[in-house]
Amino acid sequence: MAGVTISALHKRYGAYHALRGIDLTIEDGEFAVLVGPSGCGKSTLLRTIAGLEEISEGTIAIGGEVVNDMRPRDRDVAMVFQDYALYPHMSVFNNIGFGLRARKVPRDVVKTKVMAAAALLGIEPLLARYPRQLSGGQRQRVAIGRAIVRDPQIFLFDEPLSNLDAQLRDEMRSEIKRLHQELRVTMVYVTHDQIEAMTLADRIVVLKDGLIEQQGSPLDLFERPQTRFVAGFIGSPKMNFVPVDVSQDGLALTLEDGLRLLVEPGVLTGSRRGDLILGIRPSHIAPARETPRRGHVRRTIRVDLIQLTGARSFVTFMLGRTPVTAEVGAHDVAAVGEDMTLDFDLARAVLIDPATGRIV
Amino acid sequence: MRKASRRRRRPFGRFVLIGLWLLFVLAPLYWMFITSIKPSDDYLANPPVWFPSHPTLVHYTAALFAYRGFQGLINSLIISSAATLVSTVVGTLMAYSLARFNTGGGHLSFWVLSQRFLPPVATVLPLFLIYRSLGLHDTRTGLVIAYAVFTLPVTVWMMLAYFRQLPPSLEEAALVDGCSRWRAFWAVAVPLAAPGIVAAMVFAFIACWTEFFFALILTSRNAFTLPTVFRAFLGFQGAQYGEASALAMVSLAPSIVLGTLAQKHLVRGLTLGAVRG
Amino acid sequence: MAPAALPAGAFPLPGKEGMTNAASVPQRRRPGRDGALAEWADRRLKWLLAAPAILLILALSLYPLLFSIWVSFINYDFTVPGHAFVGLKNFQQVIGDPVARWSLVVTLILSSASVVTEFLLGLALALAMVKPFRGRGVAMSVIIVPLFISPVIVGQAWALLLQRPFGPTNYLLGKLLGMDVTISWLTQTPWNFIALVVADAWQWTPFMFVILLAGLTSIPQHIYEAAELDGVEWLDTFIFITVPHLAPMMLLAVTFRLLDAVKLFDTIFMLTGGGPGTMTYSSSFYLYTVGFQQFHLSQATAGSWIFLAMTAIVIGVLVRRLMRVEAAR
Numbered sequence: 001m002a003g004v005t006i007s008a009l010h011k012r013y014g015a016y017h018a019l020r021g022i023d024l025t026i027e028d029g030e031f032a033v034l035v036g037p038s039g040c041g042k043s044t045l046l047r048t049i050a051g052l053e054e055i056s057e058g059t060i061a062i063g064g065e066v067v068n069d070m071r072p073r074d075r076d077v078a079m080v081f082q083d084y085a086l087y088p089h090m091s092v093f094n095n096i097g098f099g100l101r102a103r104k105v106p107r108d109v110v111k112t113k114v115m116a117a118a119a120l121l122g123i124e125p126l127l128a129r130y131p132r133q134l135s136g137g138q139r140q141r142v143a144i145g146r147a148i149v150r151d152p153q154i155f156l157f158d159e160p161l162s163n164l165d166a167q168l169r170d171e172m173r174s175e176i177k178r179l180h181q182e183l184r185v186t187m188v189y190v191t192h193d194q195i196e197a198m199t200l201a202d203r204i205v206v207l208k209d210g211l212i213e214q215q216g217s218p219l220d221l222f223e224r225p226q227t228r229f230v231a232g233f234i235g236s237p238k239m240n241f242v243p244v245d246v247s248q249d250g251l252a253l254t255l256e257d258g259l260r261l262l263v264e265p266g267v268l269t270g271s272r273r274g275d276l277i278l279g280i281r282p283s284h285i286a287p288a289r290e291t292p293r294r295g296h297v298r299r300t301i302r303v304d305l306i307q308l309t310g311a312r313s314f315v316t317f318m319l320g321r322t323p324v325t326a327e328v329g330a331h332d333v334a335a336v337g338e339d340m341t342l343d344f345d346l347a348r349a350v351l352i353d354p355a356t357g358r359i360v
Numbered sequence: 361m362r363k364a365s366r367r368r369r370r371p372f373g374r375f376v377l378i379g380l381w382l383l384f385v386l387a388p389l390y391w392m393f394i395t396s397i398k399p400s401d402d403y404l405a406n407p408p409v410w411f412p413s414h415p416t417l418v419h420y421t422a423a424l425f426a427y428r429g430f431q432g433l434i435n436s437l438i439i440s441s442a443a444t445l446v447s448t449v450v451g452t453l454m455a456y457s458l459a460r461f462n463t464g465g466g467h468l469s470f471w472v473l474s475q476r477f478l479p480p481v482a483t484v485l486p487l488f489l490i491y492r493s494l495g496l497h498d499t500r501t502g503l504v505i506a507y508a509v510f511t512l513p514v515t516v517w518m519m520l521a522y523f524r525q526l527p528p529s530l531e532e533a534a535l536v537d538g539c540s541r542w543r544a545f546w547a548v549a550v551p552l553a554a555p556g557i558v559a560a561m562v563f564a565f566i567a568c569w570t571e572f573f574f575a576l577i578l579t580s581r582n583a584f585t586l587p588t589v590f591r592a593f594l595g596f597q598g599a600q601y602g603e604a605s606a607l608a609m610v611s612l613a614p615s616i617v618l619g620t621l622a623q624k625h626l627v628r629g630l631t632l633g634a635v636r637g
Numbered sequence: 638m639a640p641a642a643l644p645a646g647a648f649p650l651p652g653k654e655g656m657t658n659a660a661s662v663p664q665r666r667r668p669g670r671d672g673a674l675a676e677w678a679d680r681r682l683k684w685l686l687a688a689p690a691i692l693l694i695l696a697l698s699l700y701p702l703l704f705s706i707w708v709s710f711i712n713y714d715f716t717v718p719g720h721a722f723v724g725l726k727n728f729q730q731v732i733g734d735p736v737a738r739w740s741l742v743v744t745l746i747l748s749s750a751s752v753v754t755e756f757l758l759g760l761a762l763a764l765a766m767v768k769p770f771r772g773r774g775v776a777m778s779v780i781i782v783p784l785f786i787s788p789v790i791v792g793q794a795w796a797l798l799l800q801r802p803f804g805p806t807n808y809l810l811g812k813l814l815g816m817d818v819t820i821s822w823l824t825q826t827p828w829n830f831i832a833l834v835v836a837d838a839w840q841w842t843p844f845m846f847v848i849l850l851a852g853l854t855s856i857p858q859h860i861y862e863a864a865e866l867d868g869v870e871w872l873d874t875f876i877f878i879t880v881p882h883l884a885p886m887m888l889l890a891v892t893f894r895l896l897d898a899v900k901l902f903d904t905i906f907m908l909t910g911g912g913p914g915t916m917t918y919s920s921s922f923y924l925y926t927v928g929f930q931q932f933h934l935s936q937a938t939a940g941s942w943i944f945l946a947m948t949a950i951v952i953g954v955l956v957r958r959l960m961r962v963e964a965a966r
Binding site for chain 2: 675678679682683684686687689690691693694696697698700701702704705708713758761762765766768776777778779780781782783784785786787788789790791793794795797798802803805808839847848851896899900902903906907920921924925928929934937938941942944945948952953955956957959960
């Protein structure tokens with residue numbers, strides 16, 4: 001079985017403690033995405049799996065075998081780098097076949113495999129060219145081809161799409177997903193883009209400051225975040241955070257400017273009361289409908305800012321003293337300065353303890 | 361209110377300066393050239409002869425054979441080539457080690473770099489004694505290893521700058537692909553640093569070719585190099601103007617040609633990579 | 638060694654038949670593992686790579702220096718037999734020798750005069766050459782030629798020009814100034830000093846020039862454009878924009894050149910032979926005569942250690958600076 005099991009992993013660079021105790025199990029065939037802000041340690045973690053970084057403490061096992069002291073070449077992993085890392089002085093064919101030749105695979109076998117990989121990725125016509133003659137997307141395909149052709153246990157991706165323009169990124173994302181579906185090999189993917197994480201992952205691992213903040217399926221993280229950080233990180237546009245004072249009976253929220261919102265009984269989750277932060281997603285704020293829905297709170301607000309994205313618009317307004325964004329249909333709002341009545345779905349909202357950042 | 365007429369300062373002064381300087385550079389070279397082909401009768405002519413009416417090559421033959429300039433030439437060629445080879449290989453390996461692994465912290469690189477500034481007189485005196493006792497005095501081998509060490513700082517530092525410029529992800533890809541660290545160095549890093557290697561070789565060669573002090577002390581009748589032959593002419597009191605100039609022209613040609621070809625990398629070589637050309 | 642071929646069907650084929658690895662290969666093959674020696678070498682590679690260089694420098698630089706410490710405290714002299722320990726006598730002899738002291742003065746005078754001249758000329762040339770013009774490439778190639786010439790040949794070339802009665806210098810100067818010039822450039826003070834500085838500047842001004850030019854071209858153009866739009870005068874632009882940007886490069890060039898200039902030997906050897914008498918002895922030349930003309934080897938060694946100690950501080954400072962510049966890259 002070629003899963004990855006990481007136990008109590010620590011990585012220090014001198015005084016800097018980059019990874020502070022990672023425990024993670026990635027199942028065989030799973031697509032795991034490591035996501036988080038810059039400096040959280042996701043790339044470092046990936047590189048320790050590859051063997052490009054030594055670990056200070058803990059164990060890494062690939063396919064059940066502890067690989068702590070194994071050189072990268074012996075771990076049977078393949079990696080796709082952010083800057084493609086194609087060998088500029090070799091043709092595409094030789095780039096892809098390089099790993100095989102390094103392992104003394106006979107020429108004819110190399111040729112067959114390279115051709116097959118190239119066919120899979122649609123880059124056969126490029127085999128005689130050199131990396132500098134290729135576009136960004138083509139280079140990325142070659143990099144992926146180089147990884148595929150070795151038939152490794154684990155695929156590692158280090159922010160492979162960051163250097164591509166938006167359109168190309170969407171295309172390549174689909175390709176990678178398709179690849180995983182076909183190959184069914186364990187893939188570990190690092191990105192700072194939560195859209196990539198949501199669309200690609202079987203399991204998302206959110207990292208912050210060298211620790212795992214939360215892990216789970218994309219839907220899990222989206223609907224049941226455990227901390228403010230995860231709640232704010234996953235989902236686009238970002239969740240709104242409004243400081244509120246929850247009444248002892250759970251029936252009223254008081255905003256910063258004293259405004260009170262009345263809530264139906266049983267809507268607010270959890271048992272915490274007092275000064276908390278309300279987290280509500282823009283997609284859970286909708287224009288008011290004829291019949292009020294259960295769990296919704298209705299308010300009229302004044303529109304401050306409108307950002308049109310085509311079919312949808314993001315409308316920003318003040319709630320209490322906090323700017324809040326709602327996602328509505330393009331035709332639901334006309335102009336800045338207008339008044340608008342919105343239904344806030346508090347049943348889907350979360351309450352956050354401002355001191356710990358945890359969802360209560 | 362600035363006057364608009366202050367525009368367009370004339371570049372005249374610039375070209376005068378450059379022109380004068382070029383003249384200044386070429387004058388001694390020209391004089392040396394015509395001296396080498398000037399028949400001895402014209403030496404003391406007053407006014408000086410600016411171009412001989414009967415140029416001759418007799419000084420060249422004299423310099424090369426009567427004064428053993430040819431032997432010096434061959435020795436210089438062998439010694440410079442061998443030393444350059446050793447220096448480049450050893451230096452490239454060391455530079456890679458320093459660039460990728462930061463071997464020895466800053467201390468090792470400090471030590472290697474500071475070798476460049478050692479006054480030759482400090483090392484050549486003991487080296488002379490050591491060589492004599494080892495039988496290396498006046499041998500080509502002796503001078504080759506001395507030159508190899510003497511050019512090592514330049515080689516190391518030029519290659520260090522080149523390796524630092526290579527993105528590490530290329531070698532990492534090779535490592536993951538199945539290379540040992542050595543193979544990653546050999547199959548990926550070295551081919552990509554090739555221009556730097558060539559430049560380092562050129563400058564090392566020129567340094568060996570033009571070196572005088574070490575050769576003066578460490579060689580004698582057998583392994584003497586081309587620059588040491590000039591000792592026989594002793595510029596300030598000798599009268600063999602023609603032979604001296606002829607030999608000088610012979611020595612000049614290769615180093616100027618090589619240097620001009622590698623001039624793109626010149627700044628890096630001169631400042632040990634501290635400044636990008 | 639690992640088997641070279643994969644089990645059939647393990648590799649995914651394009652199209653509908655996306656074979657899965659897990660399904661068809663129950664046991665993963667392990668990739669090839671080298672012998673223990675290769676793995677050991679791989680782990681220690683950084684030291685293996687550095688070893689040849691370290692050994693070379695230890696053998697031919699460190700060891701001779703240590704050896705020379707010993708030599709400077711004993712009597713090692715081809716004219717006096719034995720290797721008796723003599724304490725500080727060698728050092729005292731050097732310090733007490735008026736020629737040694739004079740050679741230090743000469744070294745200081747010549748090196749500072751040369752470096753200053755080269756700096757000013759190099760700066761002027763760099764400023765003149767910074768804007769592109771037709772033929773600039775050719776001019777560049779000519780300007781840098783002196784850098785590739787052996788210093789003895791430079792000495793030789795200038796000797797040819799300056800030597801009486803063969804050299805045309807006095808003749809030309811005479812024509813230029815309209816009067817008879819009878820300077821004996823190689824044997825008359827202070828003209829021989831000037832000759833040495835001129836020869837040195839001829840060879841090494843391009844050194845300054847190349848570095849300063851690199852520095853000048855690295856100053857972003859738009860800073861000058863902004864200044865021009867603001868109406869800043871040329872001189873102010875130079876003082877307040879160019880110089881601050883160029884300062885680190887200037888310092889680098891000057892220190893580099895200075896450390897090389899104090900080693901002055903070859904040109905003196907050819908141009909003046911140290912003369913007349915010991916008038917133009919540089920420190921290196923002095924030590925050479927003591928060691929290899931008088932054969933007082935331990936005295937020469939002691940002297941060279943004194944000389945080394947004097948330059949060591951400057952060396953240390955410069956190398957630290959260079960390394961900081963590299964590290965910041």
